[in-house]
Amino acid sequence: MDWNLDNGRPIWPQLAQQLARRIIAGVYPPGSRLPSVRELAAEAGVNPNTMQRALAQLEQEGLARADRTAGRLVTRDVQILDAARLREAQAVIQGYFEAMSALGYSREQAAELIKEEFL
Amino acid sequence: MSDCLIECRGLYKSYGLRPALRGVDLEVGPGRIVGLLGPNGSGKTTLIKLLCGLLQPTTGWLAVDGRAVGPYTKSVVSYLPDRMYFADWMKATDLFDLFRDFYQDFEYEKAMSMCRSLGVEPGDRLKAMSKGTKEKVQLVLVMARSAKLYLLDEPIAGVDPAARDFILRTILTNYNEEGTVLISTHLISDVEKVLDEAVFLKEGKIMLHATVDDIREKEGKSVDALFREIFRAEPMWEGGEL
């Protein structure tokens, strides 16, 4: 999985979002240890302070927690993971509606088209 | 002692009659990666040379780690100049010996392992090395120290984009985290992601000093885009207020 960072927004929320997606997708399984700030920063080619901020955000969302011996652990809390998954899903759906609206479809039409996809 | 690693007050430097820096005030704290950004001739190299003691200010005052520039500050500053500085007859290991002798924070083993990961044979004579390899040796010398302040003058200017990533990654994985890194460059898009703060230098003055996140948040655009805007709009700013 690559890191995609776009230009218009601050970097740390983008990093936080992509880390969250990795956790949801199981790249970092529940209960596992996250790579260190330094490793993640080097991997993404970003400043460690920025990565630190992104990880702090994950902790705030409850997706990860600091452990005194093992660095940072991914949460085992299914509810939190599901909630995060739902948030991401809603963001994807929202993106879908926006893209469709750019093509001239209303929300209802867009929803209809999705349904037709499954018929 | 102040908690600023770099502190400049009204720093002015001219070469003969030509001013290179015209009243620079700058404070940078520890543990930051700071981009010193500006077009060619904006005074980036001059500022860095003042910080590492290769130049003396015409007027004004500066301190590194709370001390006037001198042997102490030189012992905590790791400087990567924009050119080769070693005698050809030496081997990389000769330089490592020299650095180990003079800098207490130089880690010989780290230098050797960096050489291995960068594909440099430390026993080779520098004369026999390609320009790119020599640059790597110089980078190893600078990053194998756990300095308080790294001054990197155009570390990615002369190399292709793939090598740029490589160099930046080397810097990121090897610098001392309590230390501050000051990177001067005009290739902003390449370094933007690694920066905490950006300092825009224009005609010897600081135009902007802010964190990258703040810039992106406030302006809604990347530092690179902002930089292009500011420096492209140059004729329009002339005579107006900045």
Add this chain to the structure above:
Amino acid sequence: MLLKLLKYDFRAMWKQFSLIWGAALALALVNRFTVFRDAGNNVHSNSDLLLFAFMCVIVAMFVIAIIFVVNRFSKGLLGNEGYLMHTLPVRSWQLVLSKLICGVVNWVVCGVVALVSPFIMAPLNWAELFQFPVWSDILQGIMKHPGTLVLMAEFCLATFSFLTLFIASMYLAMAVGHLFSRHRRLVSVAAFIGLYILIANLYERVFSYSGVQSLMDMATANAYGSMLTASATTLIPAAVFLAAVCWILENKLNLE
């Protein structure tokens, strides 16, 4: 820190000169077998070519020695290597002193090589020379006139002082040239000539004062005093020059 600097300066010197010194001495040794005395006790050589080669090496050695001193300073402190040297945690005077000591030693060793090598190749009867009576005679002579040793030491000091002044004026000339943004070499040469004229004039002026003159008369009343006076009069301007060099490096350095 000075010792560490000296270590690297001497290492650089050894890299460059071990071969030249070795060649000079080796050629002297080779010539030992071609040089002979004729019936009239005049010295001849069987191989003019070898003798010529020896001369060339000796001349080359001195030329390289001068270039060495110039380059170690101009390239090492005012050229690209200066980026390394001036960011080391040392003071400028330590950098200069290290180069100076290395330069003086270099020239002295070159002088010694030039003095010793003719002895090596001269058709002397070594066996005779190494016999004990010769040395005991010399020793006894020295014991009788212990002043000779002092005089020799003073002579060495005077030689060092003179070499120091010479190198110091070269350094200052290069440092002055460095103050200019263009034609640095030309300015350096001009500055060197200027310094020479300055020193000559200064000596003439100072020594023309009657007070100084009577002082000099007292100081140079005997051989011991003359030597020391000579050392002092060369070391004082040398010290001033070196101080100026350090000041320029400390405050006016501008590496391109």
